[in-house]
């Protein structure tokens with residue numbers, strides 16, 4: 350499916366539009382399948398989005414919260430993606446605790462924790478094999494073109510036989526969705542803001558090698574939507590905006 354590109358005038362408009370879209374997609378998923386599974390991204394961009402979603406009127410009992418990637422730190426660490434999302438959103442709404450499924454980072458063995466999360470997903474979706482379809486996968490993009498914890502020229506980019514693997518950020522382990530799992534998503538949303546992302550976007554939408562710009566590997570069977578502010582959107586080739 351051809352990617353949808355939305356360029357909003359500023360960050361505030363970008364966050365408002367993304368929240369509106371997610372609310373609609375959450376309601377549609379619940380209407381269709383009785384629940385909505387959402388994989389959250391980390392970093393700084395989505396924090397105001399999570400704060401806005403905390404104000405939404407949604408059937409919280411039908412939401413299942415996953416993470417698309419996680420730093421390999423305790424869940425109360427300042428760098429934890431799970432901590433950021435809980436403080437900005439999840440602690441404010443009545444999603445059943447057993448439906449909030451952070452990536453495990455406590456065994457001091459990233460591969461073991463990645464395998465544990467894979468089993469968690471297989472049980473959640475009742476799919477002992479194959480690739481489950483997460484309803485909404487929210488992604489960010491670094492200024493180097495990485496997404497989730499799929500960093501340029503790392504082994505995680507080529508993993509095709511697992512749902513979850515160990516990413517590598519400058520030698521620090523991460524837990525991350527693999528490319529096949531991301532590409533099975535029903536709605537894959539990139540939320541990207543800031544002029545510092547222009548260069549990476551121009552490569553992702555250009556002829557760059559995906560091993561150097563991993564966001565290029567995101568080619569889902571479902572909907573791919575890029576939600577950008579004007580500052581980042583300047584990086585999209587004029588003919589594609």
Ligand SMILES: O=C(O)[C@H](O)[C@@H](O)[C@H](O)[C@H](O)COP(=O)(O)O
Nearest residue numbers: 391392393394489490491496497
């Ligand atoms: O764990 C993480 O950091 C994220 O999942 C990562 O992929 C993030 O989305 C990008 O690095 C963009 O981060 P910013 O939104 O802070 O630019």
